[in-house]
Amino acid sequence: MLVELLDFLGSLHPLIVHLPIGIVLLTIAIDVFMRNKNNSVQRVITMGWFFSFFSGLLAAIFGWFLGDNGYYLESQINIHKWSGIAFVSICFILWLLRYTNFRFSKSFNRSVNLTSIILLMITGHFGGEMTHGQNYLFENLPYTKKKISVTTLSESKRSNNDSLFVYEDLIHPVMEEKCIACHNQNLASGGLNMSSIESMIKGGNSGAGIQNGNPFESLIYKRVSYPHDHPKFMPPTGVPLSYDQIATLEWWIDNGAEKQMPVTLTRNDPKTLRLMELQYGLDLREKTYLETLTLSSPSQEELKSIEGEEYIWRFLNPEQSFLDLKFTKKKIEINDLLKVQSIKNNITWLNLADCMLNDNHLSYISNFPNLTRLRIQKNPLVTNKGIEALQKLEHLTELNLYGTRVSNNTLITLGQMKSLKKLFVWNTRITDKDIADFKALNPDVEVIAGF
Numbered sequence: 433m434l435v436e437l438l439d440f441l442g443s444l445h446p447l448i449v450h451l452p453i454g455i456v457l458l459t460i461a462i463d464v465f466m467r468n469k470n471n472s473v474q475r476v477i478t479m480g481w482f483f484s485f486f487s488g489l490l491a492a493i494f495g496w497f498l499g500d501n502g503y504y505l506e507s508q509i510n511i512h513k514w515s516g517i518a519f520v521s522i523c524f525i526l527w528l529l530r531y532t533n534f535r536f537s538k539s540f541n542r543s544v545n546l547t548s549i550i551l552l553m554i555t556g557h558f559g560g561e562m563t564h565g566q567n568y569l570f571e572n573l574p575y576t577k578k579k580i581s582v583t584t585l586s587e588s589k590r591s592n593n594d595s596l597f598v599y600e601d602l603i604h605p606v607m608e609e610k611c612i613a614c615h616n617q618n619l620a621s622g623g624l625n626m627s628s629i630e631s632m633i634k635g636g637n638s639g640a641g642i643q644n645g646n647p648f649e650s651l652i653y654k655r656v657s658y659p660h661d662h663p664k665f666m667p668p669t670g671v672p673l674s675y676d677q678i679a680t681l682e683w684w685i686d687n688g689a690e691k692q693m694p695v696t697l698t699r700n701d702p703k704t705l706r707l708m709e710l711q712y713g714l715d716l717r718e719k720t721y722l723e724t725l726t727l728s729s730p731s732q733e734e735l736k737s738i739e740g741e742e743y744i745w746r747f748l749n750p751e752q753s754f755l756d757l758k759f760t761k762k763k764i765e766i767n768d769l770l771k772v773q774s775i776k777n778n779i780t781w782l783n784l785a786d787c788m789l790n791d792n793h794l795s796y797i798s799n800f801p802n803l804t805r806l807r808i809q810k811n812p813l814v815t816n817k818g819i820e821a822l823q824k825l826e827h828l829t830e831l832n833l834y835g836t837r838v839s840n841n842t843l844i845t846l847g848q849m850k851s852l853k854k855l856f857v858w859n860t861r862i863t864d865k866d867i868a869d870f871k872a873l874n875p876d877v878e879v880i881a882g883f
C-alpha cells in the first residue's frame with residue numbers, strides 16, 4: 433500500500449516540477465523589472481522565494497520517490513538530483529535572508545538571481561533527458577535526423593556472413609546498449625541479469641526470461657514489445673528497440689534461442705531473410721556456382737575458333753567471361769569440339785541438340801569444367817555410356833536428354849551428380865517407374881518427363 437502510494441507520488445514529480453519553475457521566474461521578473469520597490473513589492477518577492485523553495489522541496493521529495501523505482505540509473509540521476517537540491521537550498525537561503533531583513537548589495541542580488549536560473553536550467557535539462565531521452569532538445573529541430581535505434585555490422589562481418597551469429601552479432605549488442613546497464617551481475621533489476629545468454633534465459637523474479645520457441649510467452653520479448661507508454665515497457669528510459677531489432681529477437685526465440693545459430697539459418701524464413709537484407713545489408717542468398725566464379729574473358733584470338741558458321745554464341749555476363757555456345761550444323765565432328773578446347777573454361781552453357789552427337793563426343797565435353805547447362809536432346813546415338821563420362825561435370829545444374837537412348841542406368845549416374853537441379857528425359861528409354869524412384873531419392877531435382 434505504502435509502496436504504491438510512494439510510486440503514485442513519484443509519478444507526480446514531472447507535473448509538480450513546473451510549479452517552482454513558474455514561481456521563481458515570476459519572482460525574479462518582479463525583482464528585475466520593478467524599479468520602485470516599496471515594502472509590498474519587497475514582501476511579494478520574499479514570498480516568491482518562499483513558494484519557490486516550498487514547491488521545489490515538494491518536487492524534490494516526489495522526485496526522490498520516482499528515482500527509487502529503479503527505472504533510472506544512478507549515473508543518469510546524479511546531476512539532476514544535485515542541481516535540484518542546490519536550487520531548493522538557494523531558494524531557502526534567499527527567503528531566510530530576506531525574511532530576516534538582511535540587506536544585500538545590487539551585485540550580490542544579481543548574481544544569486546542568475547545562479548538560481550542557471551541551476552534551474554541544468555536541473556530541467558537533465559530531467560528532460562531522463563524522460564525524453566538524450567538529444568530530446570535538438571532531435572525535432574528542422575533538418576536534424578531523428579534518432580532511431582540501428583544495429584550496424586562492420587563491413588568485414590557483412591562480407592563474411594557465414595560466420596555471423598544471430599545472438600552474438602545481432603541480439604547481444606542491442607542488449608548491451610539498452611538493457612545491461614540495469615540488468616547485470618551487480619545491478620540485476622527485477623532479479624534479471626542479461627549479461628550472458630544463460631542468465632538471460634533463466635530470467636528474474638517473475639521467471640524465465642525466454643521460453644524457447646515461444647516469443648509471446650517470453651518476458652524479455654514481451655517487455656520490449658509493449659506499447660511505449662505501458663508501465664512495464666523496457667527499456668524504461670532512452671531510445672526503444674526498433675522494429676527490426678524486435679523482429680530479429682522474435683525470430684531467434686521462435687527458432688530455438690541457441691547461442692550458436694548462424695544468421696544464414698534465416699534462409700528458412702523469407703520474411704526474416706528480407707529483413708536481414710534491408711536492415712543489416714546482408715546478402716544471404718545461396719550463391720550459384722557462376723556467381724562465385726571469376727574468369728578472365730577469352731582473347732580475340734581464342735574467339736576466332738567459334739567465328740565460323742557452325743557455332744553461334746553470346747556472352748552471358750557483362751564481364752564477357754561466360755559463353756553460351758550453340759552448334760548449328762546437322763552433323764558434328766570431333767574436330768568441331770577440338771576447335772573450342774582453348775575456350776573450354778569459358779563455356780558455361782552448351783547446346784548440341786540434333787547434330788548426330790555420340791558417346792565419344794561426350795567424353796570431350798566432360799572436360800569443360802564450368803559447364804552448368806547442357807542441351808543434347810534429339811541425339812539418338814547418345815546412350816548411358818556417354819552420360820557416365822559427364823559425371824565429371826561437377827557444376828552441371830541443367831541437362832536436357834530428351835530424345836536420346838538413355839535408360840534407367842543414366843538415372844543412377846545422374847543421382848550422384850549433386851549439383852543437378854533440372855532434368856529433361858521425355859522420349860527416352862527411362863520408364864515412369866524409374867522416374868518416380870529417382871524423384872523419391874532426389875527431391876531437389878526437377879524432372880520434366882513429358883506431359
Ligand code: HEC
Pocket residue numbers: 501502503504505607610611612613614615621622623624635636637638639641651652655656663664666667668669673
Ligand atoms: C534504467 C534501467 C533499466 C533498463 C535500461 C532496462 N530495465 Fe528492465 N527492469 C528495470 C527495473 C527497475 C525492473 C524491475 C521492475 C519491473 O519489473 O518493471 C526491470 C524489470 C525487467 C524485467 C522483468 C524481470 C522479472 O523477472 O520480473 C524484464 C524482462 C526486463 N526488465 C527486460 C529488460 C530489457 C529487455 C531491457 C532492454 C531492452 C531492459 N529491461 C532495460 C530497469 C531497467
